[in-house]
Amino acid sequence: MDIKITKAATLKEKPDDSVLGFGKYFTDHMFLMDYTPDKGWHDARIIPFGPISLHPACTALHYGSEIFEGLKAYRRPDGGIQLFRPLENARRMNNSADRLCLPRFPEEMFMEALRTLITLEKDWVPHSPNTSLYIRPFCFGNDENLGVHSVQHATYAIILSPVGNYYKEGLNPVKIMIEDQDVRAVRGGTGEAKCGGNYAASNRAGQRAEEKGYSQVLWLDGVELKYIEEVGSMNVLFLIDGVVVTPALRGSILPGITRKSIIELLKSEGIPVEERKISVDELAEALEAGKLQEAFGSGTAAVVSPIGTLLYKDKEYVLNDGKIGKLTQHLYDTLTGIQWGKAEDKFGWTVRIC
Ligand SMILES: *Cc1c(COP(=O)(O)O)cnc(C)c1O
Numbered sequence: 001m002d003i004k005i006t007k008a009a010t011l012k013e014k015p016d017d018s019v020l021g022f023g024k025y026f027t028d029h030m031f032l033m034d035y036t037p038d039k040g041w042h043d044a045r046i047i048p049f050g051p052i053s054l055h056p057a058c059t060a061l062h063y064g065s066e067i068f069e070g071l072k073a074y075r076r077p078d079g080g081i082q083l084f085r086p087l088e089n090a091r092r093m094n095n096s097a098d099r100l101c102l103p104r105f106p107e108e109m110f111m112e113a114l115r116t117l118i119t120l121e122k123d124w125v126p127h128s129p130n131t132s133l134y135i136r137p138f139c140f141g142n143d144e145n146l147g148v149h150s151v152q153h154a155t156y157a158i159i160l161s162p163v164g165n166y167y168k169e170g171l172n173p174v175k176i177m178i179e180d181q182d183v184r185a186v187r188g189g190t191g192e193a194k195c196g197g198n199y200a201a202s203n204r205a206g207q208r209a210e211e212k213g214y215s216q217v218l219w220l221d222g223v224e225l226k227y228i229e230e231v232g233s234m235n236v237l238f239l240i241d242g243v244v245v246t247p248a249l250r251g252s253i254l255p256g257i258t259r260k261s262i263i264e265l266l267k268s269e270g271i272p273v274e275e276r277k278i279s280v281d282e283l284a285e286a287l288e289a290g291k292l293q294e295a296f297g298s299g300t301a302a303v304v305s306p307i308g309t310l311l312y313k314d315k316e317y318v319l320n321d322g323k324i325g326k327l328t329q330h331l332y333d334t335l336t337g338i339q340w341g342k343a344e345d346k347f348g349w350t351v352r353i354c
Contacts, residue, residue: 001044001108001109001112001113002044003031003044003045003046003112003113003116004043004044004045004046005029005045005046005116005120006045006046006047006048007029007048008028008029008048008049009048011028012027012028014123014124014162015162017126017127017128017131017162017164018128018164019164020126020131020162020163020164021163021164022134022161022163022164022166022301023134023136023161023163024161025161025162026049026159026160026161027049027121027124027133027159027160027161027162028048028049028121028124029046029047029048029049029117029120029121030046030047030048030049030050030117030157030158030159030160031044031045031046031113031116031117031156031157031158032044032045032046032047032052032155032156032157033045033109033113033155033156033157034142034153034154034155034156035103035153035154035155035156036152036153037152041103041105041106041109041156044109044113046116046117046120049159052155052157054142055142055144057143057144057145057146058140058141058142058143058144059140059141059142059143059151060140060141060142062146063141063148064195064196064197064200065100065101065102065140065141065151065154066100066138066139066140066141066195066196066197067093067096067097067100067102067138067139067140067193067194067195067196068093068136068137068138068139068194068195068196069089069090069092069093069135069136069137069138069194070089070134070135070136070194070300070301071083071084071085071086071089071134071135071257071300072084072132072133072134072135072163072300072339073118073125073132073133073135073160073353074125074132074339074340074341074350075125075126075127075131075132075340076340076341077340077341077342078341080341080352080353080354081118081122081125081133081352081353081354082339082341082350082351082352082353083114083118083135083350083351083353084257084338084339084349084350084351085257085261085349085350085351086110086111086114086351087107087111088257088260089110089137089257090105090107090110090111091107092194092255092257093105093110093137093139093194094107095192095193096193096194096195097139099190099192099193099195100190100193100195101150101151102139102140102141102151102154103139103151103154105139105156110137113137113158114135114137114158114353115353117158117160118133118135118160118353119353119354121133121160122353122354124160124162125162126162126163126164128164128165129165130164130165130166130167130336130340131162131163131164131165132162132163132339132340133160133161133162133163134160134161134162134163134301135158135160136158136159136160136161137156137157137158138156138157138158138159139154139155139156139157140154140155141153141154142154142155163301166301166302166303167302171304171306171324171328171329171332172306172308172324173306173307173308173309173319173320173322173323173324174214174215174216174305174306174307174308174309175213175214175215175308175309175311176209176214176215176216176217176218176231176307176309176310176311177208177209177212177214177216177217177218177310177311178217178218178220178280178310178311178312178313179205179208179209179217179218179219179220180220180225180313181205182201182202182204182205183219183220183221183222183225184198184201184202184205184219184222184229184230184252185198185201185219185222185229185252185253186221186222186223186252187222187223187250187251187252188251189222189252191222191229191251191252191253191254192249192251192252192253192254192255193254194254198254199233202217202219202232202233205217205219206232212311214309214311215232216231216232216234216297217231217232218230218231218236218310219231220280221252222252226279226280226281227247227277227278227279227280228247228278228279228280228283229247229252229253230247230253230254230297231297231305231307232297233254233299234256234258234297234298234299234302234305235247235253235254235256235258235259235297235298235299236295236296236297236298236307237259237262237295237296237297237298238278238283238286238292238294238295239292239293239294239295239325239327239328240286240291240292240293241286241291241293242272242293243272243273243274244266244271244272244273244274244327245273245274245275245276245278246259246263246273246274246275246278247275247276247277247278248275248276248277249275256298256299256300257300258298258299258300258303258304258335259298261335261347261349262298262304262331262335263275264347265331265334265335265347266331268347271327280312283310283312284312287310287317287319292317292319293319293320293325293327294306294319294320294325294326294327294328295307295310295319296325296328296331303332303335303336303339304328304331304332304335306324306325306328307319308320308322308323309322338350
């Protein structure tokens, strides 16, 4: 792939690591590439970061043809930079593309675009503990007409954002509301694709939870509102009576890379883990019986997010005295150790950039 690089005339001043937050600052450059059926993927370019101009009839704006990925570049103790399982993101993005009829983006190109852009922006990978450079690849339908049909012209892009320590105040468990009205996804829909539309559909329940003082919702399945699916925009895992259980991937759940890594890690440590259906009644019974020991969300942004309180049908349950559980803490320490290059990566999950 021939990537044409146009450098920014002036570079931005980098914010202090302490003010980064999530997705507020962007680096000096971005990657763009276009697709048309006759030319395939073409015109790979890195240009100064800034607004992109779109035709007012652009497909993504009207019919929601948009998919994305999220991963991070981590600063190692030796000053180098590494990624965590980036090929998993490349593959998942192609599965999302298949579902939304967007063109696939070859894995080698995914990796080369990442390497080139991150190497150019390497000074933007922050150094403070638990900070990183968030990478957002995305692809959208960019046809310039209102016809409803599968996308002809697509645009692929990567933007980079330095992000702060997710747990500035420590790993504090969050309050979660079990959502029994809206659903996030149904089998046969787009739940297992990482697409913007799923997020748009989730906003209302998220907003209602926030109004009630809860930080996220726990989603139930879209058919019977009976089985647990995900928590907010994270996968969810429970420690029930010494066994880690997580909803099986059956078409409506996003196959998280953090989820997959946690399952592999638990198996390697001989901790029992089950991927299966979990009904909200089973969860309520485990809660009543004191058998629900720990619960946590998993995702790239937070790694793990302990659940301290669960609201179900106006009844509030407190888990593990509202404190982070031992296993949750262990998983957080192990994964972050590998991601930031502080612990041995015996799984071969990390990829050095420089
Ligand atoms: C991205 C995402 C996740 C987490 O996936 P990771 O690969 O672990 O970051 C979980 N659920 C939803 C809905 C997501 O969009």
